[in-house]
Amino acid sequence: MMNKNFISLFALVVMSISTLANGWHITTRYYNLPDDNQQQRVEHIYLYGNNMKMEAGNLSTIFLLDQNQILYMNHSNKTYWRGNPQRFVSEVRAELVASIEQNLIDVDADKQEEVRALYMEMIDASFTDKSVVPSKVFSVKELNGRQVIGGFSATKYEVSEEGFLLENIWVTNDLPISNEFDFISLNHFLNQLAQGAYADSFESSQEYFSLLDKGYPVKVEIRRGDGSIQVSEVISAIRVFLTDSDFAVPADYTAGSLATVGVWEGYM
Secondary structure, eight states, X not given: OHHHHHHHHHHHHHHHHHHHOOEEEEEEEEEEETXXXXXXXXXXXXXXXXXXXXXXXXXXXXXXXXXXXEEEEETTTTEEEEEOHHHHHHHHHHHHHHHHHHXXXXXXXXXXXXXXXXXXXXXXXXXXXXXXOOOOOEEEEEEEEEEEETTEEEEEEEEEETTEEEEEEEEESSOOHHHHSOHHHHHHXXXXXXXXXXXXXXXXXXXXXXXXXXXXXXXXXEEOTTSOEEEEEEEEEEEEOOOGGGGSOOTTOEEOOHHHHTSSTTOO
């Protein structure tokens, strides 16, 4: 009788925990092929309602879709930046443009104008203030066979543009994440942040949204121009209990600029 009661109590506890779990914790590994251990990194993603938090190293990036806000937190120097996409684009452009002159110090005087123009082209390509109309046409081909990624059975798809293979993507229907989180709203939000870089991408296309209807992407291989392959692969995806406080700024953090928080390091 005691064993029966214990089993019943254990089952009740497990059921209660399952009921309380209202969000997701997804762990993803990023690496390059051929293997480059120095470039490997792990990112933790938390989904709750229409909130997404990404943690990598000392930086947290939070998208509050219902509020149309983005929040960056640097856990090393305890600073944060918060604003809407328009403020982000305006400030990141201003800081990147200001940094150009610093980058030109070691450039020969007769080459500075050419290099300055190159930097501006790079900035405009990602953080344009003009509307970008998607013009690319993608094709998606389902391949035979399934593969287990992060413990989830997934179907492999090939993504091409005008006959050129761009990426391979594995999608699982074992995870209902795509049904619970509004990825289309996330797409519209990201388009505001980096319209030049994102609006014409596969992840902004109707073909990508159709894949999300089939399930959640657990692995992506993107082919680069130099022949290398950038891989993102889900290690685990579990249900967790989250609250609004998990997406809020700690009380002892102070507001800072994008540069102070370290958001745009690596763009230049």
